Amino acid sequence: MRVTRGRLSHGPPRIVDVIPRPAHPIARPRRLRRTPALRAAVRETTLVPRQLVAPLFVKEGIAQPQPVASMPGVQQHTIDSLRAEAKELVAAGVTSLLLFGVPAAKDAQGSQAWAPEGIVQRGLRALRQDHGEDVVLYADTCLDEFTDHGHCGPLRADGSVDNDAAIASYARAAVTQAQAGADVVAPSGMMDGQVAAIRAGLDAAGLQDTAIMAYCTKYASAFYGPFRDAAECAPQFGDRSTYQLDPGNAEEGLREAAADVAEGADILLVKPAVPYLDLVWRVKQSTGLPLAAYHVSGEYAMVHAAAERGWIDGDRVMAETLLGIRRAGADLVITYAAGWMARRL
Numbered sequence: 001m002r003v004t005r006g007r008l009s010h011g012p013p014r015i016v017d018v019i020p021r022p023a024h025p026i027a028r029p030r031r032l033r034r035t036p037a038l039r040a041a042v043r044e045t046t047l048v049p050r051q052l053v054a055p056l057f058v059k060e061g062i063a064q065p066q067p068v069a070s071m072p073g074v075q076q077h078t079i080d081s082l083r084a085e086a087k088e089l090v091a092a093g094v095t096s097l098l099l100f101g102v103p104a105a106k107d108a109q110g111s112q113a114w115a116p117e118g119i120v121q122r123g124l125r126a127l128r129q130d131h132g133e134d135v136v137l138y139a140d141t142c143l144d145e146f147t148d149h150g151h152c153g154p155l156r157a158d159g160s161v162d163n164d165a166a167i168a169s170y171a172r173a174a175v176t177q178a179q180a181g182a183d184v185v186a187p188s189g190m191m192d193g194q195v196a197a198i199r200a201g202l203d204a205a206g207l208q209d210t211a212i213m214a215y216c217t218k219y220a221s222a223f224y225g226p227f228r229d230a231a232e233c234a235p236q237f238g239d240r241s242t243y244q245l246d247p248g249n250a251e252e253g254l255r256e257a258a259a260d261v262a263e264g265a266d267i268l269l270v271k272p273a274v275p276y277l278d279l280v281w282r283v284k285q286s287t288g289l290p291l292a293a294y295h296v297s298g299e300y301a302m303v304h305a306a307a308e309r310g311w312i313d314g315d316r317v318m319a320e321t322l323l324g325i326r327r328a329g330a331d332l333v334i335t336y337a338a339g340w341m342a343r344r345l
Helices: 029-033 036-041 079-092 119-134 163-180 194-204 222-231 251-263 274-287 297-308 314-327 338-344
Strands: 002-004 007-009 052-059 075-077 096-102 136-141 184-187 211-218 267-271 291-295 332-335
Touching: 029 036, 052 079, 052 119, 052 338, 075 079, 079 119, 079 338, 096 119, 119 136, 119 163, 136 163, 163 184, 163 194, 184 194, 194 211, 194 251, 211 251, 211 274, 222 297, 251 267, 251 274, 267 274, 274 291, 274 314, 291 314, 297 314, 314 332, 314 338, 332 338
Parallel strands: 052 075, 052 096, 052 332, 096 136, 136 184, 184 211, 211 267, 267 291, 291 332
Antiparallel strands: 002 007
8 A cells, every 4th residue: 555645545656656746847838839840730820721812803994904003912903814813813722702893984873883794793704614613702792993982882962871772782783793603792881781681682583592791890991092092992082981880999890790690691701800800809709600801901011011111021920910810710811912821821
């Protein structure tokens, strides 16, 4: 008989009883940081190409792709160059593409948004023809690129956006986008009831399988400037603060997410990403739905601008930023760096 840790025991000693133990055990987590292989083996958060979504701009009436000066590496595409870019992305492992359109003609209603032969619809058909079901095609479902005033819906006489007219137009656009090949429509206008209106419109058209990615928590942010260069959609007057979220409001963002879930959203989205990582985490935890976070144009452009001045290591900062968005809870990261990141991975 022997005494083991304060109790009686019989039989031969166990190994655990005879291993000498230090009086004060010291954790050594650095052991697992010693080599790149060790660090990768125990990494808690990973980022893989299938979690990246590449935004693409297709413009009507141009003969050659046009670089976007404020967004290095981003272009306004022709249909042909769009197809070529998509093939490169898919070869790198990026299989989710989000399409924005710039029409040749705009009007007060944004009618090209739902035109069956509109630029987005033609782009979607081309990409579907090229890739079949090997890609997930998202279509931006909004009016700001298509209205001559740059707001996300038709205007009332006082210059405010007519919410109900806007969501009816979104539903029309979603139907033609789905018919053209979109797997997911993505209403970005932050109009009240937009998800319910789109869901009803799709279902009535027999498009029950088309999913909705709701821009549920989109803020009236100063980070969108370069995007507005690419999409040619800067408001001609005022701003979008009356329909996008105030940057100081987190609880309101959660209420918007809950409302979109109730209306039938399949995927939720937080935009921008980095300044709102708290919302990425909270929306994911509160809803449990698949969540996307949009690493927006200003966030992307700032990394490039600082890198060009030699102030930061641009590659490392971009990769760390995208991984941080994933770590905060995003299942999908929408980023203009999708192709670059996928090739790096």
